[in-house]
Amino acid sequence: MLKSPMNENANGKNLRKLSNVDRLIHEPARLMIMAFLTVVEEVDFTFLMNQTGLTRGNLSSHMTKLENANYIKVKKTFVNKMPRTLFKVTETGRNAFQSYRQSMRQLFDELPE
Amino acid sequence: MTTKINLKEIERSAFRATFSDGLTDIFIGIVLLIFAIGPLLQDLGFGDFWSSIVFLPLFLIAHLIKQKIKRRIVEPRMGTVKFGPKRSRKIKMILAILSASLLLGILLGILFWFHNPHTPSEWLFPGFLSILLLLIFSGAAFVLDITRFYLYAFISSLGVISGELLFQKGHLSHHGYPVFFGVTCLVLITTGATLFIQFFEKYPKPNAEVSYE
Numbered sequence: 520m521l522k523s524p525m526n527e528n529a530n531g532k533n534l535r536k537l538s539n540v541d542r543l544i545h546e547p548a549r550l551m552i553m554a555f556l557t558v559v560e561e562v563d564f565t566f567l568m569n570q571t572g573l574t575r576g577n578l579s580s581h582m583t584k585l586e587n588a589n590y591i592k593v594k595k596t597f598v599n600k601m602p603r604t605l606f607k608v609t610e611t612g613r614n615a616f617q618s619y620r621q622s623m624r625q626l627f628d629e630l631p632e
Numbered sequence: 633m634t635t636k637i638n639l640k641e642i643e644r645s646a647f648r649a650t651f652s653d654g655l656t657d658i659f660i661g662i663v664l665l666i667f668a669i670g671p672l673l674q675d676l677g678f679g680d681f682w683s684s685i686v687f688l689p690l691f692l693i694a695h696l697i698k699q700k701i702k703r704r705i706v707e708p709r710m711g712t713v714k715f716g717p718k719r720s721r722k723i724k725m726i727l728a729i730l731s732a733s734l735l736l737g738i739l740l741g742i743l744f745w746f747h748n749p750h751t752p753s754e755w756l757f758p759g760f761l762s763i764l765l766l767l768i769f770s771g772a773a774f775v776l777d778i779t780r781f782y783l784y785a786f787i788s789s790l791g792v793i794s795g796e797l798l799f800q801k802g803h804l805s806h807h808g809y810p811v812f813f814g815v816t817c818l819v820l821i822t823t824g825a826t827l828f829i830q831f832f833e834k835y836p837k838p839n840a841e842v843s844y845e
Contacts, residue, residue, distance in 0.1 A: 565709070598707075
């Protein structure tokens with residue numbers, strides 16, 4: 520079957536859409552973190568580290584990026600003289616995650632088999 | 633290979649993880665001691681009331697110790713998480729259903745008693761207790777999403793019926809409660825203790841302060 524230039528153009532457009540996704544969320548570790556934060560109300564650093572399987576340094580670096588983008592809110596407290604850092608997804612973060620989900624779903628639905 | 637990412641499953645597995653320390657199992661096992669030891673206390677001269685009330689301080693102490701272990705040992709290793717309002721609503725709804733079933737059961741028991749005051753069936757109380765235990769454990773298994781609680785429901789409710797049966801045949805004393813609740817209690821405490829040991833292997837104590845800079 521011959522490929523029409525119109526089809527190739529449409530496929531190209533769809534393919535280029537891939538580069539427009541939110542790169543901050545698209546990174547696998549941060550995607551995992553954001554997915555987890557959207558289903559719970561609040562979580563501390565240790566619980567998140569255990570659930571995601573990320574190392575302390577790795578998780579810390581990803582959380583800084585998400586905090587800088589205002590996707591998460593950080594609260595520092597002390598429990599039994601030990602520091603505890605709590606994370607919560609912000610409204611901006613929740614919206615960004617939802618639009619990421621929608622754009623990915625739409626993108627893969629539109630791409631040809 | 634494709635893996636379906638399910639956000640609900642992520643939340644459920646996180647919720648289940650909070651019960652992986654086995655402390656709840658141990659605590660319920662201690663609570664069930666009342667049915668195993670209570671009847672034996674009656675032989676020592678304690679009445680129905682005192683042989684039950686004597687356990688209340690024990691429950692309180694066990695609860696306080698559980699909370700302390702949770703705060704001092706479990707949380708520093710596992711961390712803490714707060715679940716969303718949907719999860720809380722589900723728990724409240726099931727608790728309300730369980731309480732309503734309990735009240736309905738008591739009411740039906742009283743009504744039955746008033747209609748047949750001279751011929752109370754010897755199966756009335758064991759039957760009621762068996763259904764109650766089945767409902768409570770199955771409800772907890774459903775709400776908390778912990779499969780092993782269905783096993784506890786089966787063991788405890790079957791234990792009451794089997795105990796009564798063996799008691800009526802003259803094989804066991806005290807309606808078989810010390811034996812069957814003792815076994816249920818042992819199953820719960822052993823499972824809890826095993827889970828607690830596994831918890832220590834899975835979640836070692838962090839070497840340094842786990843914090844976020």
